[in-house]
Amino acid sequence: MRQINKGSEPAEHTQWKGQNKALPNFCYAALTAEHRRAIRENLVHEQRGLCAYTGRRIEIDSCHIEHLKPQSHCGPGEDIDYRNLVAGVPAPNTPQLSYGAHKKADWPPVAAEHLFVSPLSAGCGARFSFRLSGEVAASNVGDAATTETITRLGLNEKALVQLRKSAIDATLQIRGRGLASIDVGDARRRLNDLERAEQQNGPLEPYSFVLTQALEKQIQRIEKIRQAKKGQP
Known part of the structure; x- marks a missing residue:
C-alpha cells in the first residue's frame, strides 16, 4: 500500500455541496455521471x-470511486466527503474481483475501524512487507490491523500475488540470466529512478512501492554475499 496525500476536492464537488447541502438527497447517490467522472479524474491524478x-x-475510465468508510456505515454527508473517497479497480459494472474494493465490501463496521489500515494513514506503506514471491505480510508480526487489512482486502489472493510477482521478476532479472x-x-540505479519518480509529478509505475522493497532486498542480499566472501579465509 502506498500512502495517499489528499489534495483539494474538484471545484464541481465543492459547488454541488454548497448548492445541495440543505436538500434531503444530499448523498452520493445524487451525484451525476459527469460529477462522478470529475471526482475520478481528481482521484486518479492525486493517486x-x-x-x-x-x-x-x-x-479515469478503468476505476470506480471507493468509500474508505463504507457507504452503509456513513452518517449524513460522510459518503460525499472527499476525504472518504479514493479510486480503485475495477471500473463500475465490471466483473467482481477477488481482491481490493470488491473484497473489502462494507468492511469495516464502525466497531472495527481500528483494524483498517487506510491508505491515507501516515506511514502506512512501511507497515506492509512484500516478498519476492509477490506475497505480502505485516512488517511487524504483532501488527494485527495490518494483518487484518491484508485479509479483508484480499491482498494475498492468487491473481493479485501473480501480478505483483510478474512486476518483481521483470525488475530483478536480466534477460537470459x-x-x-x-x-x-x-x-x-533502478531504485533511484523509482524514488525520484515518487518525488515528481505524474503517474507512477504500477506496484512501484512493491518494486522499491524488492530492489532494497536484492541490494541487501548482494551486499551480504559480498561481506560473506570477504570474510572467507
Missing part, C-alpha cells in the same frame, strides 16, 4: 495513477 488498495494501474540476476549497480 498518481495507482489503485488505492492494490497498486494496479488505473485511469534468470530470476534475481540484476547486479547491485543496476539495482541501485
